[in-house]
Amino acid sequence: MLKPGDDAPPFDLPCAFDDHISHVSLDGIRSEMVVLFFYPRDFSFICPTEVIGFHKLQPAFKQEHTSIVGVSVDDPETHRRWARELGGLSYPLLADSDGRLARSFGAFDETEKVAMRAAFIFDNRRKIVYAVASSINVGRSVAETLRVVRALRTGRPCPADWQPGDQIGPADLKY
Amino acid sequence: MAVLKPEERRRVFERLANIREIVFGIQDGVLTTAGVLAGLSGAVSGRSEVILAALASTAAGALSMGAGAYLGTRAETEVLRSELKRAREEAQGQPYVLQESLLGALANEGLTREASYRVVKLLSSAPQALFSTAEEKIYGLGGATFGNPVAEGLLMGVAFVAGALVPLLPFIFFSSIRSGLIAGIAATAAVLFGVGYFVEGRLADKPGWLSGLRFLSIALGAAVAGYVIGLAIAPLGTVPGG
Numbered sequence: 001m002l003k004p005g006d007d008a009p010p011f012d013l014p015c016a017f018d019d020h021i022s023h024v025s026l027d028g029i030r031s032e033m034v035v036l037f038f039y040p041r042d043f044s045f046i047c048p049t050e051v052i053g054f055h056k057l058q059p060a061f062k063q064e065h066t067s068i069v070g071v072s073v074d075d076p077e078t079h080r081r082w083a084r085e086l087g088g089l090s091y092p093l094l095a096d097s098d099g100r101l102a103r104s105f106g107a108f109d110e111t112e113k114v115a116m117r118a119a120f121i122f123d124n125r126r127k128i129v130y131a132v133a134s135s136i137n138v139g140r141s142v143a144e145t146l147r148v149v150r151a152l153r154t155g156r157p158c159p160a161d162w163q164p165g166d167q168i169g170p171a172d173l174k175y
Numbered sequence: 176m177a178v179l180k181p182e183e184r185r186r187v188f189e190r191l192a193n194i195r196e197i198v199f200g201i202q203d204g205v206l207t208t209a210g211v212l213a214g215l216s217g218a219v220s221g222r223s224e225v226i227l228a229a230l231a232s233t234a235a236g237a238l239s240m241g242a243g244a245y246l247g248t249r250a251e252t253e254v255l256r257s258e259l260k261r262a263r264e265e266a267q268g269q270p271y272v273l274q275e276s277l278l279g280a281l282a283n284e285g286l287t288r289e290a291s292y293r294v295v296k297l298l299s300s301a302p303q304a305l306f307s308t309a310e311e312k313i314y315g316l317g318g319a320t321f322g323n324p325v326a327e328g329l330l331m332g333v334a335f336v337a338g339a340l341v342p343l344l345p346f347i348f349f350s351s352i353r354s355g356l357i358a359g360i361a362a363t364a365a366v367l368f369g370v371g372y373f374v375e376g377r378l379a380d381k382p383g384w385l386s387g388l389r390f391l392s393i394a395l396g397a398a399v400a401g402y403v404i405g406l407a408i409a410p411l412g413t414v415p416g417g
Binding site for chain 2: 042046078081
């Protein structure tokens with residue numbers, strides 16, 4: 001799996017957004033930071049908790065100048081129906097139908113032929129600054145992803161469990 | 176032929192679920208009693224003593240088999256129910272685990288993932304419907320899995336008695352021990368063949384003659400094997416005090 005410091009692999013994939021099918025490319029995302037999260041499948045009872053979680057916290061991510069992109073191996077039409085089933089989503093779901101993007105991140109489960117439950121944060125140079133993966137049956141904490149985005153945007157060392165408003169370390173402190 | 180209503184078909188399935196007790200009881204009753212008659216005919220000179228011993232063996236066998244079936248079914252049902260209760264409690268705490276498994280099971284049976292999702296979501300609006308579908312699709316448990324201990328015990332006992340009467344009745348009707356024994360063994364073979372022919376051949380739509388011969392050869396094979404083992408261990412000595 002790719003790790004912090006690696007370049008985010010470029011992509012240009014069909015997606016479902018706002019009940020339409022369109023395309024999203026990494027180059028086309030203008031926000032300062034990007035949260036890209038992989039999830040196994042649409043129409044599942046585990047995935048919606050985090051898909052909806054990202055939707056609910058999207059305004060907070062936007063406030064941090066951060067775009068959200070969800071990716072699975074489902075086709076764009078299925079994504080569209082899934083997003084509609086969930087009541088509409090405020091970010092695009094990318095169709096990585098052949099799993100190529102997930103493989104380029106090292107986040108593809110070759111046995112199940114689906115993406116792992118992995119999330120990456122890219123900075124403004126589109127370098128990976130955060131990478132996390134969990135068991136296919138365990139959902140991620142969206143609030144934790146937001147906390148990490150906020151911590152990264154301070155540009156300063158942040159201690160464990162740092163929350164906005166807590167003290168941050170000096171700019172020249174490396175470790 | 177008239178098509179049965181699903182509810183009637185269900186009752187047929189429930190009745191057929193007891194076929195194991197019937198076959199087991201008849202086979203055991205037939206062979207045990209035939210064995211007792213054959214064994215005692217050589218050792219005891221009086222015909223009435225042989226009949227009395229066979230009747231006593233039949234009564235003991237029927238009670239033992241009936242009690243065994245009752246206790247076995249009761250234990251199995253209790254254990255399964257308890258495990259199922261545990262599974263339900265777990266599912267109530269984390270319903271999405273059960274939902275996801277059921278979704279996978281339905282998708283494996285040919286529904287699309289999206290259709291499976293919608294079915295499971297709909298079932299989830301009535302937890303009892305979700306659990307009972309999951310019990311069948313995920314755990315492989317159906318209504319027939321939970322036997323009725325009393326009914327199965329009675330059925331086993333009655334089947335044993337019915338089987339025991341097969342070699343016993345000719346023995347009672349024929350005045351000579353030898354003729355009764357021959358007729359009894361012939362009836363035993365005929366009934367064993369008939370059970371195989373009817374149960375596997377007719378009810379399960381398999382080749383009847385082949386099913387009858389298989390049933391007869393397995394049942395008689397077990398009896399002959401027991402006899403041969405008895406002959407083999409006979410030289411080892413006599414029973415202490417005997």
